Amino acid sequence: MVEAFANDPIALRQLIAYEALGNIPPFDGYKNLCKRIGDGLMEYIDYEFWYMRFARGEMDMEFDGSRDPTLRSIHDLPMEILKPIFETLKPIERLMMHKVSPRLRTCIESMDPKLRRLSFKSGKEHSEINYDFTDVIYRQGKEGGCQVKSNQRKEVSVPNSNHFELALHDISVVFNNPKLHLESLYICVDADKMQRLREILERLDFKIKTDKVEFHTENSTEEAAILPCLQSGTLENICIHMREYKSTTDETSLEEKKGRISKLTEMIECKESKMLILHLDFKEDFPIEQLLNCRGLSLHSTTWRWFVPASTVIKFLEILLKSTVLETFIIDNYDRFKLKEAIRNNGKPLWNAVETHNGIFKLEGFEQVFKLDISIARIRLTRQ
Structure with a gap:
């Protein structure tokens, strides 16, 4: 049967017209075609060319496609084809593709990011995100710009930008994926940046799923900003570096510390976790x-x-x-x-x-x- 259709392109186009007039989605129709007469007889891009013509009512079976050359790009591919392509990419590569166009962004956000370890650090002059051991460094330049560097691409300069805001935007893309489920999340940012991070976390429509979270505190408010934004049912291990917690003999300070520890352990995330470090x-x-x-x-x-x-x-x-x-x-x-x-x-x-x-x-x-x-x-x- 394959040989018969290979030698009769008109018959092949009639099958495509049948699917198009039946309002079968193009990729589903292409899969039907491959199932009936075998793979490899026609590339999807050729199938879609004829499908779209027939769907518009242009039924000339002998039309010369070379008279209407249409340049196709990855943007034009259906979601069913884009997803298998993106499945092969590393998390950092998907993030780069996420910035290309709204259509690619929609596709990537519908997929499991397959990211297991995420780290976010930010200091005075630079920020750093680590995606499964791949670093992206945002360093503040001398003229109001920011230098962004990773081992996946050349260093680029972003004018009129702030290193923390750029990094915060990129990590918010990851946080906004409802299919994200991390093994570990590490956060270490300066105290003056915590409020901005908190705004991003509280803006999410869902809670982040991670097995372990580790973060540093400087002003005794970080646990209240981070822990409520995490899914308690999946959170097994909480590690907190309390930099500002100092031993003291002052009665007032002791009572404040008792109150802080008490509030921490009353949080549902701490109660349900297996280990508080x-x-x-x-x-x-x-x-x-x-x-x-x-x-x-x-x-x-x-x-x-x-x-x-x-x-x-x-x-x-x-x-x-x-x-x-x-x-x-x-x-x-x-x-x-x-x-x-x-x-x-x-x-x-x-x-x-x-x-x-x-x-x-x-x-x-x-x-x-x-x-x-x-x-x-x-x-x-x-x-x-």
Whole structure:
């Protein structure tokens, strides 16, 4: 049958006319043609040429196509063909195509971006976006312009532009795709830029899906700007670097810090996540009691050369063991030998702990059994 149609172009065009007059979408008609008489007999661009003529009522089967040459480009291809093409592109390449035309933008925004790791950093003189380990750097120029560079294209100069606003526009394109589902999202921007980022996030019609989020804070408001814009059902790991959180003995400051930690843990995103990781300057007065409703908690001190004393660890454990939801607690420890001796307590172990191995204790005097591992430099408490 293929040979018969290959030698009879008029018969082939009659099949196309049948599809066109039946208002069958052109690409669907082309697939029907390939299914009936085989692939490779006619290119889609030729099929569409005849289809559009017949759809307009121009039924001359012997028309000489060379008299009406129509230059076609990627803009003219149907969505069904564009999507397989864009499927082969990397996320950064799709972003570049996104800027070409509204039609390509519509096509790309309807697809899963297949982006897994996204990082956004912005300082005083430059911003940086990392798409699955591909960097795009926006550097402020000397004459009011911005230099944009990536390893996917040559450096370009954008006149009368701001590095942060350019980067913010590009990352908003990614955020605006409802099919986006990241494995990790990292955000580190100066405090004076957070409000603009917050505006972009709050403008979304949906919440961003990511398994893990990591961000830095400078003015104690970043968690309220970022976390509510994330889908709590998919968010498993929250990591916050609290740069401005400093240990203090001032009563007013202590109450403010308690209030902040309390508000953080009351957020649905923190309650439903599996692990909350905090990097901050903490001492023994840290309000650990505000974190009893966390499923997982990991504390890391940002104070250089400050060792967490055994007494502080025991105080934290004493409080956290009362939690009904805590599954895992991790804290850095450089004083584990003193901690082991403190738990052994001269033969009267704290919490009736049973040392199953050197530095590994089984705590049974609670509703559920806990395992306490202090055999390495990081303490780990796990509900069994």
